Amino acid sequence: MSAFDRFKKGVKSFGKKVVKGVKSTAGKTVKGLKSAGFNKNFGKDFLKGLGIAGKALQEPEKFITKNDPLRKLMGPVGFLSPISLAGSIATAPLTSVGVVEELIGSKKKQKKLKSGDIDTITDLALAPLGLIPLSGGSAGIKSAKSVGKTIARGVSRGLSKLF
DSSP states (O other): OOHHHHHHHHHHHHHHHHHHHHHHHHHHHHHHHHHTTOSTTHHHHHHHHHHHHHHHHHHHHHHHHHTOHHHHHHGGGGGGOHHHHHHHHHTHHHHHHHHHHHHHHOHHHHHHHHHTOHHHHHHHHHGGGGGSOOOOHHHHHHHHHHHHHHHHHHHHHHHHHHO
16 A cells, blocks of 8 residues: 555545534534524514513613602603603613614514604604713714714614615
8 A cells, every 4th residue: 555545545534534523513503503592483583582672671761750759740741850850861771772672673663663653753763862972062062973873874774674
């Protein structure tokens, strides 16, 4: 047996072992991913989870508003209650992200937006404002503009893909 034949036999043997290892690893990986939830319904389930997470992110503000004793006493101008107002300001970033996530993950919200529901349109239009930092001076204004533009571009790109 020549050196070339031994080399060829060694390469062939090594190749078989590599193929066997790859097949074994791929099979185990597929089984692991399926057991972790990566199956043919992964996209639907992911969007459903995104919608649920969006609703959950909006709950702190709703809870504060619902349980504010001053809001009920103030009547029609209850939205200016110090407790509700402070709660809204504190939870604005979470609520903003939650509104956008819920819209992305909920077909019902998307249909409302398409049909022209004024509440859904207003919520989506005002969502980026919750992400603008509350700092003063020209640096705050510049950063607010850049953040607002970035968010507006991202939302418009996302919405263009939806429709």
